[in-house]
Amino acid sequence: MTGAGGAAADLKGARVTVAGLGVSGVPAAKALHELGARVTVVNGIAGDKQRAEAAELDALGIAVRLGDAAAGLPDGTDLVVTTPGWKPTSPLFAAAAQAGLEVWGDVELAWRLRGPDAAPWLAVTGTNGKTTTTRMLASILEAEGLRTAAVGNIGVSLFDVVLGTREYDVLAVELSSYQLHWAPSPRPHSAVVLNLAPDHLDWHGSMAAYAADKGRVYNGNKVACVYNTADPETERLVREADVEEGCRAVGFTLDAPRVSELGVVDGVLVDRAFVADRQRSAQELAETSDIDPPAPHNIANALAAAALARAYGVGPAAVRDGLRAFRPDAHRIAEVAVLDGVRYVDDSKATNTHAAEASLAAYESVVWLAGGLAKGAAFDDLVRRAAPRLRGVVLFGADRALVREALARHAPQVPVVDLERTDTGAMAAAVAAARELASPGDTVLLAPACASMDMFTNYNVRGDMFADAVRALGSADTADTGDGR
Structure with a gap:
């Protein structure tokens, strides 16, 4: 198969196996089919959702094999295109390697299908904060008047952009x-690794492999490799990257910036990287109060987004205006209500320990709701650092014992409520228990540090149920007092 911009012609008539359905597999299968490839989709799960997606593809003339029929590599396959969920150790990929076949991810395919005048990419990765930073970046680019979109893992298919008629x-x-992992070819204009912490190690096999895959985002960068000065691993990845001549390392920090960094001085975001005299001057970009919410990790996200935008030549006024216009997605440090002087905050998106630690650090006095699927994580470091601000903890979910044990070791003085129930009323019980532990001035914080699928469909449903339970408390208070306002 040829490189960027030349894959479309090669794919005509090629026999392509797409591994997986869902938000990546279905668009990939459709795109390949429209380019004239002979597509077979394989998916080991054969539930109602998968059968509906298969029927949609079958109507287009795309073959789909579900369940046991999906085992093995289809005969005559020329190329395998995989969705992100399939592990590198899957037998399908071993069979592809034995047959001498390439395996592309959806991002690799999208990159290779780009035309010669395609829009450059400003790329964002990291353990936490990716979606927020990407959307902040798009808001800043829009404020500059640029034609842009937030795409990729954010939920908007790259194929719609690459193969669509709209210009960017x-x-x-x-x-x-x-x-x-499956994208060796992309060469972004500039990129950032926001942070690195253990996550998805069951998929990657080791922290070193996980970090190496993250570091691929820096390969071929043209203008700036942006890194987090508080996370030395991100700078190490920059130093090891193979970039174009003249590409610079640009750091971001919550402290006063050094040369070639963006940082914060007296509540102002400032740039000492993309100014004419980096040694003696800095450019004010925005105030921390322009960021919603102005929690430390969200300010870091804003600095990373600003760095990528500045690398592309965006002016300081657009950085300020874009950050002011940005509103975070649901379930990301979202204040639900204040009841009896206690703030209730939904950060259900905090699905790992690194995200939960950042969330807990945003509040001085916390009643913490935690638990779910640990995904192999350990909780000692998280609990040790958070212990001084914990006023109580409510635990739920399959792996709550791991959190409880860490609390016993590092915060034995903190009261803990351990909920064994896993029915649909469990979240309401958790919120009620948290209310009993909280005092005026505290924050009841849902930042589970775990995945949600043991009890909930996804983190969105978990956050929605938390918010519903909090609002139900408020409604009950109004009814009890007879206050109909």
Whole structure:
């Protein structure tokens, strides 16, 4: 198969196996089919959702094999295109390697299908903060008047952009470690690794492999490799990257910036990287109060987005205006209500320990709701650092014992409520228990540090049920007092 821009012609008539359905597999299968490839989709799960997706593809003339029929590599396959969820150790890929076949991810395919005048990519990855930073970046680019979109792992298919008729000046592209693993070719204009912490190690096999896949985002960068000065591993990845001549390392920090960094001085975001005299001057970009919410990790996200935008030549006024216009997605440090002087905050998106630690650090006095699927994580470091601000903990979910044991070791003085129930009323019980532990001035914080699928469909449903339970408390208070206002 040829390189960027030349894959479309080669794919005509090629026998392509697409591994997986869902938000990546279905668009990939459709795109390949429209380019004239002979497509077979394989998916080991054969539930109602998968059968509906298979019926949609079958109507287009795309073959789909579900369940046991999906085992093995289809005869005559020329290329395998995989969705992010399939592990590198899957037998399908071993069979592809034995047959001498390439395996592309959806991002690799999209990159190779780009035309010669395609919009450059500003790429964002990291363990946490990817979606927020990507959307902040798109908001800043829009404020500059550029034609842009936030795409990739954020939920908007790259194929819609690459194969669509709309023209773009530049794209804000969120990339997961899964996608980067199968994407050796992309060469972004500039990129950032926001942070690195153990996550998805069951998929990657080791922390070193996970970090290496994240580091691919820096390969071929043209203008700036942006890194987090508080996370030395991100700078190490920059130093090891193979970039174009003249590409610079640009750091971001919550402290006063040094030369070639963006940082914060007296509540102002400032740039000492993309100014004419970096040694003696800095450019004010925005105030921390322009960021919603102005939690430390969200300010870091804003600095990373600003660095990528500045690398592309965006002016300081657009950085300020874009950050002011940005509103975070649901379930990301979202205040639900204040009841009896207690703030209730939904950060259900905090699905790993690194994200939960950042969330807990945003509040001084916390009643913490935690638990779910640990995904192999350990909780000692998280609990040790958070212990001084914990006023109580409510635990739920399959792996709550791991959190409880860490609390016993590092915060034995903190009261803990351990909920064994896993029915649909469990979240309401958790919120009620948290209310009993909280005092005026505290924050009841849902930042589970775990995945949600043991009890909930996804983190969105978990956050929605938390918010519903909090609002139900408020409604009950109104009814009890007879206050109909």
